Amino acid sequence: MHSSDFGKDFLWGVATAAAQIEGAANTHGKGPSIWDTFSKRSGKIKKGHHPTEACDFYHRYQEDVSLVKALGFTVFRFSIAWSRIFPLGNGALNNEGVLFYHHVIDECLQQGLVPMVTLYHWDLPEALSKEGGWTAYAINSVFNDYVLFCAKEYGEKVKHWIVINEPFGFTSLGYMLGVHAPGQTGVHNFFDAALHTAIAQADGAKILRAEVKDAIIGTAFSCSEIIPYTQSSQDLTAAKRVDVLMNRFFLEPVLGMGFPTADWEVLEKFSISHSTWRHQERMKFDFDFVGVQNYFPLVIKYNAFIPVVQAWEVKAKNRKVPHTAMGWEINADSFYRIIKQFAAYPQVKNIIVTENGAAFHDKVIDGKIDDPERTEYFKAYLAEMLKAKNEGVNITGYLAWTLMDNFEWAEGYQARFGIVHNDFKTQQRTIKQSGYWWQEFLSK
Numbered sequence: 221m222h223s224s225d226f227g228k229d230f231l232w233g234v235a236t237a238a239a240q241i242e243g244a245a246n247t248h249g250k251g252p253s254i255w256d257t258f259s260k261r262s263g264k265i266k267k268g269h270h271p272t273e274a275c276d277f278y279h280r281y282q283e284d285v286s287l288v289k290a291l292g293f294t295v296f297r298f299s300i301a302w303s304r305i306f307p308l309g310n311g312a313l314n315n316e317g318v319l320f321y322h323h324v325i326d327e328c329l330q331q332g333l334v335p336m337v338t339l340y341h342w343d344l345p346e347a348l349s350k351e352g353g354w355t356a357y358a359i360n361s362v363f364n365d366y367v368l369f370c371a372k373e374y375g376e377k378v379k380h381w382i383v384i385n386e387p388f389g390f391t392s393l394g395y396m397l398g399v400h401a402p403g404q405t406g407v408h409n410f411f412d413a414a415l416h417t418a419i420a421q422a423d424g425a426k427i428l429r430a431e432v433k434d435a436i437i438g439t440a441f442s443c444s445e446i447i448p449y450t451q452s453s454q455d456l457t458a459a460k461r462v463d464v465l466m467n468r469f470f471l472e473p474v475l476g477m478g479f480p481t482a483d484w485e486v487l488e489k490f491s492i493s494h495s496t497w498r499h500q501e502r503m504k505f506d507f508d509f510v511g512v513q514n515y516f517p518l519v520i521k522y523n524a525f526i527p528v529v530q531a532w533e534v535k536a537k538n539r540k541v542p543h544t545a546m547g548w549e550i551n552a553d554s555f556y557r558i559i560k561q562f563a564a565y566p567q568v569k570n571i572i573v574t575e576n577g578a579a580f581h582d583k584v585i586d587g588k589i590d591d592p593e594r595t596e597y598f599k600a601y602l603a604e605m606l607k608a609k610n611e612g613v614n615i616t617g618y619l620a621w622t623l624m625d626n627f628e629w630a631e632g633y634q635a636r637f638g639i640v641h642n643d644f645k646t647q648q649r650t651i652k653q654s655g656y657w658w659q660e661f662l663s664k
């Protein structure tokens with residue numbers, strides 16, 4: 221398998237996110253984000269880590285963009301930290317923050333890389349969180365102001381946009397389970413946040429369409445193939461509920477199908493209480509690409525003790541199947557199947573895999589960062605993606621997660637996903653063997 225097997229216009233990139241790499245959390249007028257404040261709460265992040273310095277990308281972006289180029293990628297995906305532009309979320313503008321993203325974009329363009337910009341990758345300005353954050357409808361107008369600003373400011377130079385990263389990820393982890401910022405819990409908060417996010421996703425896309433000439437607009441969904449533990453009717457329906465929640469709940473409103481209420485009665489109640497039908501048109505947008513982000517499948521078993529969803533994940537290690545350092549099952553076939561599941565919607569006309577990758581406990585052997593498992597992971601997942609593509613799925617790009625080891629949210633700095641190693645004490649970058657594998661792969 222060579223990269224040329226995917227066609228000459230195929231987009232190959234690496235994906236990153238502001239809060240995970242930038243650092244400079246209090247530098248040059250940046251306002252605090254919910255991750256800055258959440259990480260100060262004791263016990264929330266492993267080892268008490270925080271994103272204050274991260275990879276110091278803020279000061280080292282030139283070196284890092286050069287690395288992306290040197291490895292042979294053509295796309296660099298990064299996100300804009302909302303509170304670097306508007307420290308309080310709206311109102312006063314921080315010119316130094318605005319300038320920083322111009323510098324990053326210009327660096328990409330000078331090096332011949334396509335900048336792909338994510339507008340929201342989980343780092344809500346803290347000031348907005350105090351007003352309810354994603355649970356408050358007021359978020360929608362300020363989000364739109366922020367998008368409008370970015371579109372006007374950067375739209376001449378940036379054509380590839382991702383409106384929101386993994387809406388299910390941050391609304392469930394941050395507003396229902398409380399394990400991510402802002403640490404809220406409860407089904408109500410989740411549903412409120414989900415509705416406003418679904419609206420923001422389409423509103424943001426419409427603003428980009430109106431403002432940016434030749435924009436290529438996408439949004440990025442987390443997804444996992446859901447496999448029932450047994451064929452019992454209880455396990456089958458539990459698996460179906462999880463599929464509704466994780467894979468369909470955010471995608472289908474965008475496609476004009478509304479929330480998938482027919483397949484799960486709890487959603488019916490949510491839909492009635494929020495009159496979601498009123499927003500059906502507003503949540504719809506004809507995206508130029510759908511970003512698919514997949515890491516692992518989930519095996520699901522019925523469990524009456526789990527509130528609402530009544531389902532339980534049977535972990536990979538308990539099933540004794542290969543898994544990453546995160547405990548995530550390595551299963552490339554299931555990547556193929558979830559791509560097919562998304563591609564089966566006639567409205568999905570183009571897929572870009574906007575994230576895929578793995579964390580391992582990398583070893584240093586003779587001064588080299590040896591990570592054969594990561595290379596094998598990429599090879600296997602790429603082969604399955606190629607199979608889907610050869611069967612006719614319109615996949616036009618793939619972005620590896622991620623350029624370098626970084627702040628992995630509640631896992632802190634311990635979970636290493638990079639194809640470049642980062643020493644967080646010295647900020648020294650060292651290309652891992654998997655990075656060299658990518659360089660070789662992309663050269664052919």
Ligand code: NOJ
Binds near residue numbers: 513637
């Ligand atoms: C999804 C998220 O978008 C990204 O921020 C995260 O680091 C990776 N998955 C790995 O967990």
